[in-house]
Amino acid sequence: MKLKVGLLGAGSWGTTVACLTAKNCDTTIWARDINTVKEINQNNTNEKYLPNAILHKGLKASHSIKDTVKNADVIVMGIPSQSFRKVLEEAKPHIRPWVPIISLAKGLEISTKMRMSEIVEEVMPGHPAGVLTGPNLAKEIHFGKAAAAVIAMADKSIAKKLQTVFNSGLFRVYTNSDIIGCELGGALKNIMAIASGMSDGANAGENTRSALITRGLSELTRLGTAMGGKQRTFAGLAGMGDLIVTCSSTKSRNHHVGFELGRGKKLDQIINEMNEVAEGVKTAKVVMELAKDYNVDMPISNEVYKVLYEDNTVFEAFRGLLTHEVGSEKEPG
Numbered sequence: 630m631k632l633k634v635g636l637l638g639a640g641s642w643g644t645t646v647a648c649l650t651a652k653n654c655d656t657t658i659w660a661r662d663i664n665t666v667k668e669i670n671q672n673n674t675n676e677k678y679l680p681n682a683i684l685h686k687g688l689k690a691s692h693s694i695k696d697t698v699k700n701a702d703v704i705v706m707g708i709p710s711q712s713f714r715k716v717l718e719e720a721k722p723h724i725r726p727w728v729p730i731i732s733l734a735k736g737l738e739i740s741t742k743m744r745m746s747e748i749v750e751e752v753m754p755g756h757p758a759g760v761l762t763g764p765n766l767a768k769e770i771h772f773g774k775a776a777a778a779v780i781a782m783a784d785k786s787i788a789k790k791l792q793t794v795f796n797s798g799l800f801r802v803y804t805n806s807d808i809i810g811c812e813l814g815g816a817l818k819n820i821m822a823i824a825s826g827m828s829d830g831a832n833a834g835e836n837t838r839s840a841l842i843t844r845g846l847s848e849l850t851r852l853g854t855a856m857g858g859k860q861r862t863f864a865g866l867a868g869m870g871d872l873i874v875t876c877s878s879t880k881s882r883n884h885h886v887g888f889e890l891g892r893g894k895k896l897d898q899i900i901n902e903m904n905e906v907a908e909g910v911k912t913a914k915v916v917m918e919l920a921k922d923y924n925v926d927m928p929i930s931n932e933v934y935k936v937l938y939e940d941n942t943v944f945e946a947f948r949g950l951l952t953h954e955v956g957s958e959k960e961p962g
């Protein structure tokens with residue numbers, strides 16, 4: 630018998646992942662907007678988030694969280710980080726005991742500095758928590774371009790079972806037991822993507838972008854390992870892989886925010902003009918606090934933060950980076 634997936638959140642990635650799981654499992658997706666529910670059920674489209682895409686014909690949409698999760702064998706959370714807890718709490722009374730809960734989100738909760746799997750453990754103790762992450766631009770995957778991802782869970786046997794839920798011909802899902810590293814890789818690379826976008830928007834050049842990616846990897850690995858992630862994870866799909874794609878692609882929303890900042894637009898205007906989330910904008914706040922808590926030097930994140938929240942210009946950010954002491958590449962600084 631096919632497993633049943635209940636997926637909460639019908640944005641671009643939630644809808645894309647629902648189409649992937651619909652190939653292997655009975656999948657129901659919850660959308661908070663009734664028009665999105667009708668559109669998915671009647672037309673097999675979700676134009677707001679996946680323009681010109683035809684969704685999997687077997688995918689069902691629901692406007693009821695209860696109906697989406699009550700019979701599910703796996704819950705997938707396609708909700709951005711700042712709303713993740715609220716939606717999970719709404720779903721909680723209807724989720725069956727011990728059902729695994731997999732996060733798709735790449736961010737940290739501002740008020741608590743928590744990772745999404747920590748929120749799952751707090752709200753729903755006893756349920757295996759995991760994350761699906763990696764270099765996965767929704768708009769490419771939906772249109773059938775090959776990609777690889779990681780499912781990270783503490784329990785290897787459950788991760789192995791869930792591999793079969795998400796894996797398909799063109800979407801290759803590896804397992805990893807380092808959930809801390811995988812979640813942090815996904816959250817921290819978004820800030821580097823804003824930095825890289827700023828550099829591209831200001832026409833700084835491709836050598837600059839490459840330097841930002843490489844030093845960004847070093848920076849996120851420093852914080853990530855201090856917080857308990859494994860060094861190897863940051864060199865894998867959830868770290869370097871995701872960092873490269875998000876820092877180099879104009880399809881990335883975080884890169885887009887940085888690009889527009891680099892062209893001189895104000896953050897409020899950029900956000901108001903987008904109808905999708907760029908998680909790095911909020912994660913930058915949390916990361917500056919974590920850098921202090923763990924006493925880790927994060928020069929790129931610090932400059933991004935000052936552009937986002939202290940009215941610094943992109944020019945000042947680059948000057949800040951260029952005047953930062955140049956250490957040895959081998960040293961942590």
Ligand SMILES: NC(=O)C1=CN([C@@H]2O[C@H](COP(=O)(O)OP(=O)(O)OC[C@H]3O[C@@H](n4cnc5c(N)ncnc54)[C@H](O)[C@@H]3O)[C@@H](O)[C@H]2O)C=CC1
Pocket residue numbers: 638639640641642643644661662678707708709710712715716733734735736765766767768904905906908
């Ligand atoms: N789009 C992509 O290519 C990828 C996105 N992600 C991550 O997946 C997560 C979800 O992102 P997307 O689907 O891309 O975002 P999106 O901006 O396309 O859509 C967000 C969805 O969440 C819903 N939502 C937002 N706040 C809500 C609330 N308070 N209550 C209920 N629903 C709410 C929206 O209605 C929308 O359906 C993010 O953390 C993102 O970083 C991860 C990999 C790839």
Ligand SMILES: O=C(CO)COP(=O)(O)O
Pocket residue numbers: 735763764765766767819822871874875880881882883884906907908
């Ligand atoms: O995480 C992503 C690709 O792996 C998507 O990045 P953005 O949220 O910046 O679009």
